[in-house]
Amino acid sequence: MEETIDLKNVFKMMWEKKLIIIITTMIAILLGFIYSYRLVKPKYTAKVQIVLVQIDKNQEKKTNLGALTQSDVTINDKIIATYQKLLTNDDVLTQVIQNTQIVDITPAELKKSTTATVVSNTQILDIQVTNKNPEKAAILANELAKVFKEKIYNTYGIDNVSITLVAETPKEPSNIHHMKDILMFTIGGIVIAIFIILLINFLDNTIKSPNDIEELGLNILAEFPEIKEMKQVDGNKGGNK
Structure with missing residues (x-):
């Protein structure tokens, strides 16, 4: 109660x-x-998608996702984590900025605005780049995927990175x-x-x-009704003298 x-x-x-x-x-x-x-300044996010596949020396690399078999997608989780780190490596980001000739962004800023996430249970990497300018966001994302692909080939001597989704210029801000x-x-x-x-x-x-x-645990001894103030009406207008 x-x-x-x-x-x-x-x-x-x-x-x-x-x-x-x-x-x-x-x-x-x-x-x-x-x-x-x-107060919120609009920012735009462009996404490019890459897939990591195993290379069979006896056959060409399969770039069609529908043609990939289970043996094709056997990249170790540690390798994927390594690739994620390489993606935001200073050398890679610096090369991206030089190639695109976008001078109003530093490698540190590009790194902060770049995310790389693995699609669950796949070897697909979603790369997202955020920028105040939608065109620059798409340009940076596409160039990042391209430079990363070249970096893997030059570092490991393998060509197991395929760009499956090219970033398009975003039309709507992602932070509003x-x-x-x-x-x-x-x-x-x-x-x-x-x-x-x-x-x-x-x-x-x-x-x-x-x-x-x-x-408060106290007893009420008495309760007084509310008394309204009453005006005294003098029957004699002149009053008593």
């Missing part, structure tokens, strides 16, 4: 202070709009999600409003009802 009463009191408290919730939520929504539409941003700000505003109301109630130690006295 106590939990039910407490819950009712909480809802009652929130309802009485609903103006705080409304104002705080509206402010949060406004901040969400400003953040999502004004207006509805998600505004929703997160809205939820944050509601949470802050609830916290403020609970804090106000916690700091308020005044007695507002007989129930507050009973919760």
